[in-house]
Amino acid sequence: MSAWSRLNRGETTIDFVGKRKRWFTISAVLLLISIASFAISGLNLGLEFEGGLGLQSPNPAGADVAEVRSALEDVGVDDATIQMLDDGEAVRITTKELDTEILEVAVDAVVDVTGAERAEISIEAVGPTFGALIARRALIALAVFLGVVVLFISWRLEFKMALAGLAALLHDLLITVGVYSLTGFPVTPATLVAVLVILGYSLYDTVVVFDKVEELVEIEEQKTYSEIVNQAMNAVLSRSLATSLTSLLPVGSILFVGSFILGAPTLRDFALALFVGIAAGTYSSIFVAAPLLATWKEREEEWQDRAEWVSRRAKSGRR
């Protein structure tokens, strides 16, 4: 039988729990790279957090947002925010702090594209918009949410599942932060939203997977917890793959088509976080949360007794 049809019929026999050392090693390496990158180069905070420069120029040539942006990108100033004022009569550009030489070149580029006189361009420092406030409030909301979600999952499924879910969530968040740190993409309030999305998705996915474990625990009375988790994972594998495929396709399409082909860097930053996060979310539900859960549950007396009983029975069966 082909791998595809085994997967489709839920008849794969991958040992998710037994091979946990392998999965944990992969995750540990990814996490180490993320943390190291974060520690060494930190994050590139966007101007909503750090402030920058504001340029205002008249626009007699009638350039549009796209033209101004590409003129700036040509001289190496990407990630600028560009706005037309009063139906295109003037243009307002906000960028991060620039070196004097680059600023000179950027002003030249703006003059070229808008047709304004150099003297008509005003430049001033711009403080951060309330990115910090958004971030602070979002973090408070996040902390409350995590508390509530632990309670909910403990009530609906069980406490150790809530903890394993949280561990997987942290794993996904760290990896996303690592990707931002490695690529140097600017972190904006929009990024924050993307991170929240990842968080929601990661938990959602873990809940679906654990729901199956819980269901099998009630049916299978002659199996160890690890065996049950393995069986559940193999049963939901085709759902996990199908779901992550259908979730990643629109995001991936925005990432590749939207930003690399049609040229929209704002979308690129955003889609990257989502893509990495959703992929990590699917991976961690199966390869981090589930083996962790099995490891914790096997330590419980009830399940240790079950494991002993199963192995005794297996031996006597052989005799």
Add this chain to the structure above:
Amino acid sequence: MTRRVVGLVVVLAVAWGGLAALIAAGMTPRLGLDLQGGTAVVLTAAEGTDPDLLAVSVEIMIQRIEGFGQVQEPDISISGDNTVVVQLPGVEDEQRAIEAVGQTGQLSFRPVLAAFPGIIGPLAGTNTPNVDNQTGLTIEDDIYAESAYLLHEGSFQPEVLELGAAELEGDDVADAVPIFDTSSAVWAVSLDLTGEGAVKFADMTGEAASYPPGDPRRQIAIVLDELVVSAPAVNPSVQPGVGITGGRALITVGSAEDAQKEAADLALILRYGSLPVEFEISAVQKVSGTLGADSLQAGIIAGLLGLALVAIVLMVIYRSLGLLAILGLTVFGSLLITLFGLLGEWQGLTLTLAGITGIIVSIGITTDSYIVYYERIKENLRSGMDIEEAVELGFVKAYRTILTADTVSLLAAGLLYALAVGAVKGFAIALGLATLLDIFIVRAYTRRAVSLLAETPLGSGGWFSIEGAAK
């Protein structure tokens, strides 16, 4: 069978018909600042203003806009040394919003010494300095002046009040919220004072309570700048010399038609009354979206391409069931756009990049609801159930899973909405609405559509059927 067909037709008609009606009525979703632009107000403070005070003013402005309710996701930044640029997405009542943001407003509570109802003009005994002889009102008022004549535009007719020196100021107020008192059916503002404010307030109201009911000196004037915004009288039950203790008071506004708005406005003034810096509106400009039409278009094209790929994948894996899922996604999309259109019209809800992200994610989540259900059906068929049993029992179990997972999403949406601000709030609304829709569609559409499909030739037999997908 007929009931299921009728139910299904109703759902499809509501979703598609609703969207068509919305487009016909021109009520497409309102786009946010980043997508469509809006109005920029440039506020300038005096040269050499303390940057810290400027920062505090910006925080207060943000809270004012949040309290204003009609505006979604503004953008406020300090520019240069003394300028604040406030950007608001297309607002219904633009003028009111601009005023609310820049209003300087020094808030104070002052005792009323005398009232001159209906009189605007020269007053007896106004030979005192600082009083305009034409209007009889104090000019260049100092809130600590022993006597000042200020205008009170009451709900019935304007009056001039003579006020004593201020005893409480804006920072004595801890909180103020509009409430509806159900027992007496009136709108009121519940006022909370800080520890220090509570002591001062008790002194002030204790003094006012020593005058007989009906005496203007029982009133406490709430003054914003040089205007008395409200002058409630102390309740007859308040003990003279004791006053209103505990730092909590109720200001009754009334039961008139506009009392609700009045209470809300008063609460806003009490909460964020004073900006520490005085601003002048130096420019009001129209601004374009920051994302630019090009990015938006690129995003839409890419999104549609992504959805087309999703449709192909669903058809390949789930065959005829995949087709139902695609139809269901159009129901989901139509209802969501309609909801955003209606909320934009009624509540000023705007759709930003963050909101659109919420929707993209929710497409993933609603697609997953189909996948969870379909996987159950396949599993049931392989364990030997007949097709109708597989579909019925599969729904019960899949629904349980879907509900659990959706609850997590709803919790996230609800808490983010309640606690976060700005872009995060926009995301929370989109996620919350979409998740509720998902639960609705699973019950109203998916269940009926799948059980009907199971009875047609597309249920069993052939590559494209449900049984075909399970093999």
